[in-house]
Amino acid sequence: MDDARTHVAVDAQTEQALAEYLLQLADDELAVGQRYAEWLGLAPDLEEDVAFSSISQDELAHSLFYYTLLENLGVGCADELAYARPANERRNSVLLEQPSKDWAYTIARGFCFDVLEQIRLAAALRSTYLPLAQGAQKIQREERYHLLHMQTWFERLGMAGGEARQRLNEAVESLWLDLPDLFSLGTAGNILFKSGVLPLTEAELRQTWEQQVKPSFAHAGLAWRSLPTRSDKNGRLGQHGAALVELLQTFAEVYRTNPVAVW
Amino acid sequence: MSPGSQVNGDSRQVTFMERIERGEKIEATDWMPEEYRKLLIKQIHMHGISEVMGAYPEKEWVPKAPNLRRKLALIAKVQDEIGHGQLLLRVAEDLAKPYGKVRDDMIEDVYTGRVKFHNVFHMDAPTWADAGVIGFLVDGGAIITQASLLDSSYAPYGRILTRICAEESFHMQHGESIVLALAEGTEEQREMLQQAIHHWWPSMMFFFGPPEMSGASLRMMDYRIRTRTNEELRQRFIGRYAPRIHALGLTIPDAKLCHDPTTDQWTYSEPDWDWFGHMVRENTGPKSQERLQMRKQAHEGQKWVRDAMIRATVLQTQAI
Numbered sequence: 001m002d003d004a005r006t007h008v009a010v011d012a013q014t015e016q017a018l019a020e021y022l023l024q025l026a027d028d029e030l031a032v033g034q035r036y037a038e039w040l041g042l043a044p045d046l047e048e049d050v051a052f053s054s055i056s057q058d059e060l061a062h063s064l065f066y067y068t069l070l071e072n073l074g075v076g077c078a079d080e081l082a083y084a085r086p087a088n089e090r091r092n093s094v095l096l097e098q099p100s101k102d103w104a105y106t107i108a109r110g111f112c113f114d115v116l117e118q119i120r121l122a123a124a125l126r127s128t129y130l131p132l133a134q135g136a137q138k139i140q141r142e143e144r145y146h147l148l149h150m151q152t153w154f155e156r157l158g159m160a161g162g163e164a165r166q167r168l169n170e171a172v173e174s175l176w177l178d179l180p181d182l183f184s185l186g187t188a189g190n191i192l193f194k195s196g197v198l199p200l201t202e203a204e205l206r207q208t209w210e211q212q213v214k215p216s217f218a219h220a221g222l223a224w225r226s227l228p229t230r231s232d233k234n235g236r237l238g239q240h241g242a243a244l245v246e247l248l249q250t251f252a253e254v255y256r257t258n259p260v261a262v263w
Numbered sequence: 264m265s266p267g268s269q270v271n272g273d274s275r276q277v278t279f280m281e282r283i284e285r286g287e288k289i290e291a292t293d294w295m296p297e298e299y300r301k302l303l304i305k306q307i308h309m310h311g312i313s314e315v316m317g318a319y320p321e322k323e324w325v326p327k328a329p330n331l332r333r334k335l336a337l338i339a340k341v342q343d344e345i346g347h348g349q350l351l352l353r354v355a356e357d358l359a360k361p362y363g364k365v366r367d368d369m370i371e372d373v374y375t376g377r378v379k380f381h382n383v384f385h386m387d388a389p390t391w392a393d394a395g396v397i398g399f400l401v402d403g404g405a406i407i408t409q410a411s412l413l414d415s416s417y418a419p420y421g422r423i424l425t426r427i428c429a430e431e432s433f434h435m436q437h438g439e440s441i442v443l444a445l446a447e448g449t450e451e452q453r454e455m456l457q458q459a460i461h462h463w464w465p466s467m468m469f470f471f472g473p474p475e476m477s478g479a480s481l482r483m484m485d486y487r488i489r490t491r492t493n494e495e496l497r498q499r500f501i502g503r504y505a506p507r508i509h510a511l512g513l514t515i516p517d518a519k520l521c522h523d524p525t526t527d528q529w530t531y532s533e534p535d536w537d538w539f540g541h542m543v544r545e546n547t548g549p550k551s552q553e554r555l556q557m558r559k560q561a562h563e564g565q566k567w568v569r570d571a572m573i574r575a576t577v578l579q580t581q582a583i
Contacts, residue, residue: 034326037325037326037334037338038326040318040322040325040338040341040342040345041315041318041319041322041341041345041557041558041561042557042560042561042565043561043565044561044565044568044569045565045569046315046345046346046348046349046352047349049342049345049561050342050345050346050349053338053339053341053342053345054342056338057335057338057339057342060331060334060335060338061335063331064331064332064335067331078331079330079331082330082331083329083330103565103568156571156572156575157568157571157575159575159578159579160570160571160572160574160575160578161574161578162571162574163567163571164567164568164570164571164574167567250326250327251326251327253327254324254327254328254329254391255329255330257451258449258451258452261448261449261452262444262447262448263329263330263333263391263441263444263445263448
């Protein structure tokens, strides 16, 4: 811990930006992990059910890791941060709170998110905040397989043509509208960059993402479309849709009956 | 069939039964009587499908688990059940090869009513306590049944059960951990737990089957596919769980339940055999239809995905 603390920039402004960023990471993983877990028992075949279940466990475990970093910073206890915050305090991208629609949407969104994860993690390895860099190292080992999984599915659904490609195309069309805040760092971007907590800018994030996603569109036989620059909601600023309210209602249903009880 | 092959068949049957009686294990590639094969398919198909259907009662509680660690454990548990279904259906599929039956058919059989699944998975799980009690009692019961099958005469079944039992024992501990937290919790939590125990107990008495075993079950005993009677398994279950439930200061909804130290046997009230039997045969339990719909949706509703993967493979192979 002493070792870690020496790497935490001490000024309040940086600490606040760090907490903002950790919330973005944790809330992203929570929302997407919850949506993935809804596929339990419903995936296209038994093998995928088992595989996808591992992915949802990984994502939720990552959220627990980031909430625990926040707990160590004194922001609040991990489960409280996960369960008790209302929708307008959540920092996840609106893309990740959307219902899973169908398998094509699930895969297309998963692919878009996992590419983002890779870029964020690569940058986090160089973070001046040591606990983040250390966590990124471990998380990256798991995320590599998530990306491989999603990318393979994405390209093959497209390659198959017919109904699969059509559904994939519709999925991309729908999720494209929700892309902008995926690359947003909310109010924290400048300070994160200057302090070296996250040596990455929003522009770099977007650009690298585009470079990495584009070839898979070609493999899948999908036309590339330019990235939208604005959407009506930025989840990083606490702006969310009804989907997140519904997600959180279900998520915290038992917890809310008695938040202080031991479960 | 020619008279010659009949004689040949009989001598093979005799040799086969001698192997069984010597305690030898049968492999998938060994000759086996058709009756043996069919009994195995019946048993393992139903077992495999029950594992898959067993995912649903707890799946309902995954989105609502009250903290992240419980949520992770519950997803992992449900994942294990699906994995068990996958392993078991693979064994059943191998056996069914001579009949041209594949896994897709075996999965379809459940929502077309051609294979039954365990009574417990037809039941509703109205509160979080049920998610714990399912692990505690249902998985606890499943371990007793499955451990008794470890010594099954069919070697591939026994091998898979070794892994399944190891995982089930984690599930039981996971269930027990939820149960203990609730038992040590608030009044409301204890009440929720008590109700769940009452809810599941009669189902668990039915779970092991009637004391008078059916013809097929008795034949399975002859072939040593299974080696314990329904009543032996039920007695073992009561002997293990009644004291644990009482130790938590909770009650069991059976006034007749008592232990005779001289015979080491438990007296218990019979479950409503007709009601449960009808429920399992006709899928009329509180959640039977809803869960069968989910399985059908997973299988038929996602068929386009499996078809697409086959098409992608063909196209990819052609391109090479």
